Structure formats: C-alpha cells, structure tokens
Amino acid sequence: MSALRTSAAPVALPAQRDRSGSRRTVPQRLGRSLTPWLFLAPALIFFGVFKFWPSIWGVYLSLFHVQPYLGDQWLGAANFTRTLDDPDLQAAVWHTVLDAFVQVAGSMLVGFVLALLLEGPARHLRILRTAVFLPAVIAMVAVAELWHALLFPGRYGAVNSLLGDVGLGPLPFLASPNSSLWTIMLVQIWKHAPYDMVIFIAGLVGIDRELYEQCSIDGANAWQRLWNVTLPALRPITTIVLILGLIRGLRVFTEIYVLTGGGPGGSTESIVTYVYRNVVVNNDIGYAAAISALLLAATILLTAVTLWWRRHRENA
Amino acid sequence: MTTTALGLRLPRRWTARHGGRLVVRLALYAIVAAIFLVPLWSMVATAFSAADPKNGEVFLVPHGLSLGHLTTAWQLGMGRGLLNSLIVVTVGLTLQVTVSAFAAYALARKRFRGASLVLLALLATMMMPEEVISIPLYLLIGRMQLLNTYPGLILPIVGWALPIYVLTGFMRQIPLELEEAARVDGAGDLRIFFRLILPLSLPALGTCAVFGFLMIWDQYLLPLLVVQTPGMNTLTLVVTGLAASQEQGEGVRLAAAVVLMVPSILIYLGLQRLFERGLLSGSLKG
Numbered sequence: 001m002s003a004l005r006t007s008a009a010p011v012a013l014p015a016q017r018d019r020s021g022s023r024r025t026v027p028q029r030l031g032r033s034l035t036p037w038l039f040l041a042p043a044l045i046f047f048g049v050f051k052f053w054p055s056i057w058g059v060y061l062s063l064f065h066v067q068p069y070l071g072d073q074w075l076g077a078a079n080f081t082r083t084l085d086d087p088d089l090q091a092a093v094w095h096t097v098l099d100a101f102v103q104v105a106g107s108m109l110v111g112f113v114l115a116l117l118l119e120g121p122a123r124h125l126r127i128l129r130t131a132v133f134l135p136a137v138i139a140m141v142a143v144a145e146l147w148h149a150l151l152f153p154g155r156y157g158a159v160n161s162l163l164g165d166v167g168l169g170p171l172p173f174l175a176s177p178n179s180s181l182w183t184i185m186l187v188q189i190w191k192h193a194p195y196d197m198v199i200f201i202a203g204l205v206g207i208d209r210e211l212y213e214q215c216s217i218d219g220a221n222a223w224q225r226l227w228n229v230t231l232p233a234l235r236p237i238t239t240i241v242l243i244l245g246l247i248r249g250l251r252v253f254t255e256i257y258v259l260t261g262g263g264p265g266g267s268t269e270s271i272v273t274y275v276y277r278n279v280v281v282n283n284d285i286g287y288a289a290a291i292s293a294l295l296l297a298a299t300i301l302l303t304a305v306t307l308w309w310r311r312h313r314e315n316a
Numbered sequence: 317m318t319t320t321a322l323g324l325r326l327p328r329r330w331t332a333r334h335g336g337r338l339v340v341r342l343a344l345y346a347i348v349a350a351i352f353l354v355p356l357w358s359m360v361a362t363a364f365s366a367a368d369p370k371n372g373e374v375f376l377v378p379h380g381l382s383l384g385h386l387t388t389a390w391q392l393g394m395g396r397g398l399l400n401s402l403i404v405v406t407v408g409l410t411l412q413v414t415v416s417a418f419a420a421y422a423l424a425r426k427r428f429r430g431a432s433l434v435l436l437a438l439l440a441t442m443m444m445p446e447e448v449i450s451i452p453l454y455l456l457i458g459r460m461q462l463l464n465t466y467p468g469l470i471l472p473i474v475g476w477a478l479p480i481y482v483l484t485g486f487m488r489q490i491p492l493e494l495e496e497a498a499r500v501d502g503a504g505d506l507r508i509f510f511r512l513i514l515p516l517s518l519p520a521l522g523t524c525a526v527f528g529f530l531m532i533w534d535q536y537l538l539p540l541l542v543v544q545t546p547g548m549n550t551l552t553l554v555v556t557g558l559a560a561s562q563e564q565g566e567g568v569r570l571a572a573a574v575v576l577m578v579p580s581i582l583i584y585l586g587l588q589r590l591f592e593r594g595l596l597s598g599s600l601k602g
Contacts, residue, residue: 043419152372
C-alpha cells in the first residue's frame with residue numbers, strides 16, 4: 001500500500017529529460033510520450049475488460065430483472081429495497097461479518113502465539129516454521145476436503161475419536177446448525193494463522209534487541225516485556241493484518257461452499273454463497289447483482305476508511 | 317545468542333530448571349506439529365492405503381501401501397482435471413507475469429501524466445476479486461462465447477494487481493546509470509526492457525510466479541461458473557465433485573485432494589526464499 005504514496009513522486013529520470021532537447025522532432029517526442037502507454041496497454045485492456053467493466057456492469061444489472069434471451073426489465077431501485085426486507089440476506093450478512101471477525105481475530109491470536117514460540121534463528125525452528133506454514137499455501141478446496149473428513153460427525157470421525165479418547169463428544173461439528181459456523185471458523189483459523197505467524201515474526205525480528213536487554217536489566221519479567229515492548233512494537237502490523245483480513249473475510253465463499261454448501265438449514269450461508277445460490281438455483285441475476293454491488297461498495301468504503309485513517313494517523 | 321520476544325535462549329550452563337523448560341518447549345513444539353502437520357500427513361497416509369477407511373476415519377500409518385485410491389480417482393476424471401489445471405496455470409501464469417512486467421516497466425521507469433492515477437486504479441482492483449464481481453463476469457464470459465473454454469478460465473485471472481505492485485517496487489530500485497549507459501549505446505525501450513530490466517528483475521519475477529501459481533491453482537468460484545462439461549473440469553472441481561457424488565469412499569476423495577495439494581507444497585518448498593520475500597514486501601493477501 002505504500003506504493004500509493006510513493007507513486008506521487010515517481011523516480012526522476014534527469015538524463016532522459018536533458019536529452020529530449022530541441023533537436024528532437026515532434027513525432028519523436030510524441031513517440032516518447034506514447035511509450036509508457038504502449039507498455040501499459042495489455043494490463044489496461046485486461047483490467048478494463050475483466051475487472052472494471054464487470055464492476056460497472058454489475059451495478060447496471062442490479063437495476064433490472066435480468067432475463068437472458070427474454071430481454072431485461074427495468075426495476076429501478078427495487079432490487080435494492082428488496083435487500084432491506086430479506087431475512088435470508090440479513091442472516092447471510094450476519095454470518096459473514098461474525099465469521100470475518102472471529103476468523104481474523106482467531107488467526108491473529110494463534111499466529112501471534114506461534115510467532116512467539118517459533119521465532120529465532122535456530123535451524124530446528126526454521127524447519128518447524130516451514131512445516132507449520134504448509135496449510136497457508138495449500139488450495140482452500142484441499143483444506144476443506146481434508147477437514148470435512150476429519151470432522152465427520154459420527155464416532156469414527158478422526159477428531160471425534162480423539163475426543164472420545166479423553167471422554168468427550170462425539171460432537172456434530174458441521175452437521176448441526178449450532179456448531180457449523182464455528183467449525184468453519186476453526187478450519188479458517190487453521191489455514192490462516194500460519195500466514196499471520198510469518199507476518200508477526202517479521203515484526204518481532206524488527207524490534208530493537210536493546211529494548212529487551214534493557215528490560216532484563218530493569219528486572220521486568222517475560223509478561224511485562226511482552227506487554228510493554230513487544231505488543232506496542234507490533235501494533236502497526238497488527239492493524240494492517242486485521243483490516244486486510246476483515247476485507248478478505250467479507251467475500252468468503254470456497255470453504256463454506258465446500259464444507260457445508262451454506263447449510264445445515266442456512267446456518268452458514270455467507271453473502272457470496274447466497275449470491276451464488278440466487279444465480280444458480282433461483283436464476284435471479286438482477287437481485288444477486290444488487291447484493292454484489294452492495295458488497296463491492298462495502299469493500300471500497302472499508303478500504304477508503306482504512307487508507308484515510310492510516311494517513312491521518314501518520315500525519316498526526 | 318539472540319534474545320527473542322519470550323526471552324528464549326539456550327543457557328550457557330545446564331541446570332535442572334533448564335531441563336524442565338526444555339521439556340515444556342519440546343512439548344509445545346510437539347503440539348504445534350500435531351495440530352498443523354498431522355492432519356496433512358493423515359491425508360497422505362490414507363490416500364496411499366490399500367484399505368478403505370470408514371467415513372471420517374483417517375489413518376496415521378498407511379494400511380497396506382497401495383496406489384488403488386489414486387488410480388480410482390484418476391479414472392474418475394482426476395487425470396483430465398490435472399491436465400486442465402496445468403494448462404490454465406501455465407498459460408495464465410505466463411500471461412499474468414508478462415502483462416504485469418510490461419506495466420511495471422512503464423510505472424517504475426517512466427515519467428508520464430497519469431502514472432499515479434493508473435497505479436491507484438490498478439491497485440484498487442484488489443477490491444474486485446472474482447467473488448465480488450462474479451455475476452457480471454459470468455455473463456460477460458457468456459457473451460464472449462467463452463463459457464466452458466480455456467480462455468474463459470484463463471483471461472479473467474491475467475490482470476492481478478499484486479505482481480504489478482511487487483514488480484513496480486522492485487524495478488524502481490534498479491540504478492538509473494545502467495539504463496543511461498544502454499541508451500547512450502543506442503538501445504531503445506524494448507531492448508532495455510528485455511535485455512536489462514527483465515534479467516535484473518528475475519528475483520521479483522520469481523516471487524510473482526510463486527504467488528501467481530498459488531492464486532491460479534486455488535481458483536474455485538470462477539471454474540464453478542465457467543465450466544459446463546466434465547471434460548473441462550479443473551482439479552478443484554474434480555476434488556469437490558468426487559466428494560459431492562458420495563459414491564466414492566474417503567480414500568479416493570482424499571487421494572484427489574492430495575494431488576491438488578502436492579504441487580502447491582512443492583512450489584512453496586522449492587522457492588521458499590522468493591515466497592517469503594514477497595509475503596513481507598507488501599504483507600498483502602490478494
């Protein structure tokens with residue numbers, strides 16, 4: 001994100017400017033000013049066609065009752081007013097927001113503990129870190145498939161048989177509306193915590209060692225040192241990880257679709273799985289587009305607030 | 317000896333107290349490994365077992381080594397899925413990195429009106445992942461007659477802000493003198509780009525390749541919308557398709573998931589240094 005600011009003052013190319021003196025002809029100068037755009041053209045075409053155009057078209061579609069082959073029917077804001085009065089959507093929004101907060105907070109907490117535990121230059125720590133990071137690189141579909149098996153609700157399920165060994169369970173996990181969303185959060189935390197661990201370790205490495213030494217001299221114990229030195233030093237990183245995680249959390253789809261399909265009884269329906277269901281099952285494209293447009297607006301708003309807030313804090 | 321946040325360091329002299337601490341630490345390591353590694357290992361062990369596990373059961377030690385589950389999964393479309401995924405990732409990644417490198421060259425090495433606006437616009441697309449624009453994207457692919465085709469799976473993932481961001485940052489740091497010297501020798505922009513900037517940017521290109529691979533390999537919603545016949549299934553669709561059919565046992569389903577998992581792990585382990593550098597350079601998650 002820092003590129004946003006540095007870009008305001010691009011690298012100066014003095015030599016180039018000096019040489020583009022009066023001897024150059026008009027076509028040459030025109031060619032020179034065209035060059036950057038020629039290099040940018042492929043990217044601009046791909047982003048324009050497959051990112052910006054769909055975003056704009058989505059907002060346009062949200063104003064219609066979309067009927068492929070029959071012609072679209074103008075609805076005005078009807079799709080949007082419908083969102084206000086849709087209990088299924090409200091439930092989906094609630095699940096999504098709750099899931100975003102819990103999985104991000106949980107991943108950060110676990111990631112932080114992992115970072116404290118596995119920080120250090122020793123070789124065995126490096127190997128352990130590499131191993132622990134594996135869940136973060138594996139495709140979400142494979143992760144979901146794995147945990148779908150491990151969390152089988154019956155007594156033979158791997159996790160349930162472990163719980164059985166210590167006299168607990170069997171728990172229903174994904175099979176019960178009461179525990180399904182929480183179970184999905186556990187899977188998400190398992191996948192995302194190692195990622196946060198790496199970020200936190202980078203932050204820990206950046207902390208001035210002398211501060212730690214000073215603490216030992218002052219007779220501070222490990223907890224005081226953690227509270228007074230480590231946590232404050234990690235605060236900027238924490239904020240970024242938190243907000244990026246929340247924004248990402250709003251568009252959760254794959255793990256929910258694979259683990260529960262939004263069930264049981266709609267207990268894990270997220271905004272995007274609801275959108276998908278409206279398109280594929282109900283064929284209600286205009287309404288789905290309206291929900292997507294609101295989701296896009298929410299994402300942009302969150303990002304803008306974040307950027308503003310960061311700039312505000314840096315200036316303060 | 318470096319002090320860490322918890323103040324963990326090896327003692328110069330060992331005492332009983334140190335021994336106790338060491339046991340605690342080893343126990344913690346074991347717990348961490350059990351939570352993050354044993355599930356992955358059990359998936360592999362079950363996939364290569366001859367025995368068929370009950371639903372939800374996994375093996376920690378393969379029950380009779382066998383490729384049976386793999387071959388069954390292969391016959392049920394996994395081979396085709398693997399081929400399709402490899403095609404999509406090869407072509408998609410090549411296009412993605414090429415397009416990004418061209419754009420980054422202009423953004424990093426050229427002064428022109430609107431440069432910062434372009435960069436801002438490209439980065440703003442971080443907020444428009446497939447999940448958020450899936451419906452219009454799906455209709456667009458339909459109108460372009462690209463449903464159920466490779467281009468339909470590939471073209472939407474070519475434009476990605478992360479590699480442009482990483483490459484622009486990297487190319488900015490290449491010293492100007494090198495470029496000036498080349499210009500004095502009469503080299504044009506294309507020549508400078510291909511002969512000078514690209515070779516010097518190899519580490520950053522590697523980083524982008526790792527992230528791009530994982531991003532494309534992970535695709536799920538896009539193929540779900542675009543693919544219409546089994547022959548076009550990507551690997552992620554095959555894996556979830558096997559699970560949904562309920563006809564195959566746990567062993568076959570996990571075998572397919574293992575095939576989906578292994579390439580990502582190999583790429584990560586092989587290019588770990590490049591990967592971590594990229595992770596920290598932006599602390600961005602696509």
